[in-house]
Amino acid sequence: MRFQKSESAFFVFMGVTLAAGAVTLHAYHVVGSGIQGLSPALLDASFQYLRKLLFATGVLLVTGVFFGMFFIYPLIRKQVSEHGKLRQMTASLSARSQTLEQAALTDALTGIQNRRYFDDALQEYLEEFGRIEKPVGLMILDLDHFKQINDTHGHHIGDEVLKAVAKCLKDLTRYHDVVARLGGEEFAVVAPNMDRELLIKLAERIRRGIAGLAIMSDNAGLKITTSVGLAVWDRNETADKFFARADGMLYEAKRLGRNRVCS
Numbered sequence: 001m002r003f004q005k006s007e008s009a010f011f012v013f014m015g016v017t018l019a020a021g022a023v024t025l026h027a028y029h030v031v032g033s034g035i036q037g038l039s040p041a042l043l044d045a046s047f048q049y050l051r052k053l054l055f056a057t058g059v060l061l062v063t064g065v066f067f068g069m070f071f072i073y074p075l076i077r078k079q080v081s082e083h084g085k086l087r088q089m090t091a092s093l094s095a096r097s098q099t100l101e102q103a104a105l106t107d108a109l110t111g112i113q114n115r116r117y118f119d120d121a122l123q124e125y126l127e128e129f130g131r132i133e134k135p136v137g138l139m140i141l142d143l144d145h146f147k148q149i150n151d152t153h154g155h156h157i158g159d160e161v162l163k164a165v166a167k168c169l170k171d172l173t174r175y176h177d178v179v180a181r182l183g184g185e186e187f188a189v190v191a192p193n194m195d196r197e198l199l200i201k202l203a204e205r206i207r208r209g210i211a212g213l214a215i216m217s218d219n220a221g222l223k224i225t226t227s228v229g230l231a232v233w234d235r236n237e238t239a240d241k242f243f244a245r246a247d248g249m250l251y252e253a254k255r256l257g258r259n260r261v262c263s
Contacts, residue, residue, distance in 0.1 A: 017064055024057050107181040109159060110166035118180035118188055123239045125178070125192050136233040137191040137199035138246040141169075141206070144225045144258040146185035153217040161215055161224055168209045173202070196232050196263060203228045203261045211259070227253035230263035 105117040113121070122138070129136045143165065150158040162185065169179045169187060178190035189206075191199055207228055215222045229250025233242050253262040 019060050110163050110181050112166045112170065113178060113180040115180065115182045118178060118182065118190070121178045122190055122243070125190055126233060126239055126242070129192055130235055134193050135195050137194035138231050138233070138242060139189040139191065139199065139203055140229045140246045140250045141187045141226045142250055142254070143185040144227055149222065153222070157215070157217045157222070161222065164213050164215055165210055165224065168213060169206060172206050172209050199230050199232060200261060200263055203230055207259070207261055225259035227258045228261040229253055230261060
């Protein structure tokens with residue numbers, strides 16, 4: 001098994017420390033064995049031996065201090081620095097992941113939720129409000145003659161129309177309503193705890209709000225209208241069937257002449 005530098009340095013430091021301890025303990029035993037009654041020559045030899053032991057202890061301690069200051073401490077600082085960088089990198093990657101996840105659920109042009117978010121939210125609302133037996137309203141909107149706007153005024157004006165409609169929807173709905181762009185010029189609103197009467201009132205308010213948008217092109221104001229299909233969940237149908245029913249009402253609004261709400 002291979003050790004990392006910090007582990008090897010630790011073992012070396014412990015070895016030096018233990019060696020210094022062993023020499024000190026040996027010196028203690030030499031002193032404890034007694035030096036009284038020794039001849040001057042033996043006494044001098046004992047003191048010389050003790051001096052060597054103390055010198056060796058000092059060398060080992062200095063070596064340990066030197067090794068700790070100039071090798072172990074830099075390793076520790078390096079590891080702390082690397083750990084800090086790793087934490088910063090992890091935090092950055094986590095933030096980036098959250099940003100990417102948010103981007104995956106948000107329509108890039110309008111800033112509102114996209115179809116993926118809408119599908120998940122609709123399913124979740126049906127499960128939760130079905131459990132407490134409360135209504136869930138669904139509104140599908142499609143801008144009238146939007147292709148003509150793009151063809152006549154250009155896609156940049158079409159983009160401005162989509163952004164203005166998205167803002168209008170956000171301004172006229174509640175904070176817990178789900179407002180999403182399904183694609184192209186089609187939008188949807190999930191309005192929990194709304195019965196048919198309340199949903200129709202909200203849809204009419206939105207329809208009038210969109211019709212009143214002031215969008216300029218070549219110093220001329222564009223008239224924007226929308227057709228709206230509504231449905232209130234019957235607590236039995238799946239999310240797909242619920243959506244299909246509201247979408248069918250949208251096509252009925254288109255068939256009847258556009259710029260109207262059908263439920």
